[in-house]
Amino acid sequence: MENALGQPQTIVLLGGTSDIGLAIVRHLLNPTTLAVVLACRNVEAGERAAAGLRSDGVVVDVVAFDGAATGTHAEFARSLSDKHGDIDVAIIAFGILGDGSETKVDCDAAAELTNINFTGVVSSTIAVANQMRRQGHGSIVMLSSVAGERVRRANPVYGATKAGIDGFAQGFGDVIAADGVHMLIVRPGFVHSKMTTGLKAQPFATTPEKVAAATVKGLRSKRRIVWAPGILRFMFIVLRHLPGPVWRRLPLG
Amino acid sequence: MSNPSRARLWGWGHTKPTMAEEVSVDRAGVAGAVKEAGERGILARGLGRSYGDAAQNGGGLVLHLTSDASEVVLNPTTGFVTVGAGVSIDQLLRVIVPRGFFIPVTPGTRFVTIGGAIASDIHGKNHHVDGSIGNHIESITMVLADGSTTVIGPRHNPALFWATVGGMGLTGVMLDASIRLLPVETSRMRVDTSRLADLDDLMASMSQGDDDVRYSVAWIDLVAKGRHLGRSVLSRGDHATLDELDARQGVAPLAYGPRQLASVPPLVPAMGVLNHATVAAFNEFWFRKAPSHRVGEIQGIGAFFHPLDFVGAWNRLYGTRGMVQYQFVVPFGEEQAMRTVVERLSASGAASFLAVLKRFGAANPAPLSFPRAGWTLALDLPGGSRGLDDLLHGLDRVVLDAGGRHYFAKDAHMTHEAVRRGYPRLEEWKAIRDQVDAHRVWQSDLARRLGLI
Numbered sequence: 002m003e004n005a006l007g008q009p010q011t012i013v014l015l016g017g018t019s020d021i022g023l024a025i026v027r028h029l030l031n032p033t034t035l036a037v038v039l040a041c042r043n044v045e046a047g048e049r050a051a052a053g054l055r056s057d058g059v060v061v062d063v064v065a066f067d068g069a070a071t072g073t074h075a076e077f078a079r080s081l082s083d084k085h086g087d088i089d090v091a092i093i094a095f096g097i098l099g100d101g102s103e104t105k106v107d108c109d110a111a112a113e114l115t116n117i118n119f120t121g122v123v124s125s126t127i128a129v130a131n132q133m134r135r136q137g138h139g140s141i142v143m144l145s146s147v148a149g150e151r152v153r154r155a156n157p158v159y160g161a162t163k164a165g166i167d168g169f170a171q172g173f174g175d176v177i178a179a180d181g182v183h184m185l186i187v188r189p190g191f192v193h194s195k196m197t198t199g200l201k202a203q204p205f206a207t208t209p210e211k212v213a214a215a216t217v218k219g220l221r222s223k224r225r226i227v228w229a230p231g232i233l234r235f236m237f238i239v240l241r242h243l244p245g246p247v248w249r250r251l252p253l254g
Numbered sequence: 255m256s257n258p259s260r261a262r263l264w265g266w267g268h269t270k271p272t273m274a275e276e277v278s279v280d281r282a283g284v285a286g287a288v289k290e291a292g293e294r295g296i297l298a299r300g301l302g303r304s305y306g307d308a309a310q311n312g313g314g315l316v317l318h319l320t321s322d323a324s325e326v327v328l329n330p331t332t333g334f335v336t337v338g339a340g341v342s343i344d345q346l347l348r349v350i351v352p353r354g355f356f357i358p359v360t361p362g363t364r365f366v367t368i369g370g371a372i373a374s375d376i377h378g379k380n381h382h383v384d385g386s387i388g389n390h391i392e393s394i395t396m397v398l399a400d401g402s403t404t405v406i407g408p409r410h411n412p413a414l415f416w417a418t419v420g421g422m423g424l425t426g427v428m429l430d431a432s433i434r435l436l437p438v439e440t441s442r443m444r445v446d447t448s449r450l451a452d453l454d455d456l457m458a459s460m461s462q463g464d465d466d467v468r469y470s471v472a473w474i475d476l477v478a479k480g481r482h483l484g485r486s487v488l489s490r491g492d493h494a495t496l497d498e499l500d501a502r503q504g505v506a507p508l509a510y511g512p513r514q515l516a517s518v519p520p521l522v523p524a525m526g527v528l529n530h531a532t533v534a535a536f537n538e539f540w541f542r543k544a545p546s547h548r549v550g551e552i553q554g555i556g557a558f559f560h561p562l563d564f565v566g567a568w569n570r571l572y573g574t575r576g577m578v579q580y581q582f583v584v585p586f587g588e589e590q591a592m593r594t595v596v597e598r599l600s601a602s603g604a605a606s607f608l609a610v611l612k613r614f615g616a617a618n619p620a621p622l623s624f625p626r627a628g629w630t631l632a633l634d635l636p637g638g639s640r641g642l643d644d645l646l647h648g649l650d651r652v653v654l655d656a657g658g659r660h661y662f663a664k665d666a667h668m669t670h671e672a673v674r675r676g677y678p679r680l681e682e683w684k685a686i687r688d689q690v691d692a693h694r695v696w697q698s699d700l701a702r703r704l705g706l707i
Contacts (some may be wrong), residue, residue: 002305002307002312002699002702002703003265003270003703004270004576004666004667004668004703005265005269005270005306005307005576005578005666005667006269006642006643006646006666006667007270007635007643008643008667010703031643031647032669033628033645033667033668033669033670033703035670058669058671086702087312087702134313135270135313136294136296136312136313137272137273137274137294137311137312137313137314138270138271138272138273138313139700140310180273181262181271181272181273181312221638222575222638245256
C-alpha cells in the first residue's frame, strides 16, 4: 500500500533486467519499501541485478517470467499478489529491440518480436491490472518509446509494437482509472543502455537515470504521459506532421 | 441495506484515494453486511476526518452507519449518554449542551463520529488531566466478525474493550457507546491567552501551570526562524461558571448553536493557496493579533475548541496534492528531541501552518492508544512539498530514538519499523484481535500499509 507521499511498498518490474526498469526501481526505493519483484526470462541475470537492490528490510524476489507465454500471465499476476500482498507499482519494461534489417525481411523474427513486445505486453498488463482493480489502487508504468510516435524505416516492426502498446495503454488507462488504477505512459527517446549498445546515438539521447527521475515525478503527480527528455514532446509535434517524402529522407538511423 | 456503490474514498488530507464498495446501513443492517465480506474485508467509515488512509478500504466494503439525533439518549440524573456510533460530536453537543452537559473529550473538530473518536482514541486540550476518550467510556455495543453483537467495557471483557479503543476499527463495528459526560453550568469558556517568545519559554510555562487548568494548548509558528523560533500563543481555560457570565450572556447560559461562517469552494487552484509565503504571512498575523497576556476572556465552545470548523472543507486550500499531517509524542525528559524537530521543520522551509503543542498526561491501558505522558506536536504540511519524504522519515528517527511514537489517525507515511518501535504492545493487540477476527473480516488501507493485518 503506497503512502501519502507516493512511496510504494511493493514494486514489480516485468523485464527484471531492463536498465531503464531497474533505474526506475532504484528511484522508487524508499524507507517503507518491503518487496521488489524482478520478473525476467533469464533468472540468472535477474539475480545479478537483484544483488544491487538488496538492503535492510527489502525483499528482492527474482521470479521466472516469459513475456511471450501469454497463457501463464494471469496465474503469474495472481501469484504476485498471493506472495507479496498489494502491488503498488508495476513497471512494464520487457521487450526486445530486434535486428531492424532482419525483422524487415524475416517474417518469423518479426512475429516473434511482435509477440513479445506487443501481445505479451498487452496480456501481462491486463493480468497485473486485474490484481490492481481488485485492490482498488495501484500504478502501472508502461515503457513506450518515441519510436512509436512515428515509426521509422530503420526498425518498423519494433516501432510498430511501441506504437501499439502506447495506443493500448492510452485507452486501457482510461478504463482502469475508473477502478482507481493509474496508468503512466513513458516515452523515452534514445537511451544509452545495454539494449542500444553499438547503435549510433540519436539527437537528445538520454540515460536510464534521467528517464527514471522523470518517471517517478510523473507517478507522484499522477501524469498520463511523460516524455524523456521533455523536449521530445515538442519535437514530435513537428516530426509527426512532416510530409512522408521529407520524413523518409531524414537520417534517422 | 442499500446496494453498494463504487466510490473513490479519500482521507481528510486528500492524498492517496482508493476505490471501494460503499454502503449505508442502519444498526440493524450491520450484521447482515458482515456476511457480505469478501477477501478485501469490511471497514466502518465515519466522517472521513482521519488525515491518511485509516478510513479507506481499497477493493473492499466500506460501511456508513446512518445516524440521527434520536440516537442520543441522555440520562441527566446519572450524567451518562448512550449515543449511536455514527452520530457526530456536532450532533451530540447540540443535544447535551443545552441540557447542561459536555463531552469529556473533544478533538479540534466536532465533525467526527463517536465510533471514529473511540477507534482513534482521540484526545483534546484536557488530556493532561482527563486522558483520552477511552477513559470516559462505560460500554460499547459492537458487532463482531461472526455477526454476533456484544457489549464490552472496562469492566466487561476489558481486553477486547481496550483493543477496540484506539483499535482503528479493526476489532468490530461499534453500534453505540455509553459515555460519562461532564456537567457544565454554561456553554461558554473562560479563557486565558498569552504570547510566548520562543519554545523554551513555552515549554517552561506549560510545565509549571498546566496541572491547574483543565484545558491547555499552544499554537506554534514553525515558519518563524532565528530568535523567533518557536514563538507561540498559549491558550488555557475551563468551562465558565454562571457567575462568570455577564448579564447579557446570563440570559441563556446554555445556548449552543455553532454555525459555519463559510465553506471553501471546490475551485481552489490545483497547486493550492497555502505555500510558504501565504502561511508565513498568516502565522505572522495570527501571532500579532493575539494579546500578549489576557485573562478571563469569555468565548464560545466553537471558538475555543473547534476554530477550524468555522470554515467548511478547509482542506481544499491545499489543492490537488493535498496535505500531510504529522503528529507525534515524545516522553517528558526528551525536550531536546522536540527542540530538534522544531528546528528542523523551521530550517526546512516547509510551509507548516500553525502547529499545535500540548502536554499529555498518563496513557490509558489501550495497547494501540496514541497518547502517553509527554509532549505532542501536530502540524500540517502541503502534500507536494519538495523533500517532504526525507524530512518526515528523518523526523521519525528523532522521535523514535527518543522513545516516542506517531498517531495512526494522522499517519500518512510510517514504516513498519516505526510502528513496531512506537507501539511495543502491537503483538499483544494482534493476539486479542486474532481471537475475535481470525479471518480478517476487518481491514483498511492503513492496516494493510502498516502491517496491522
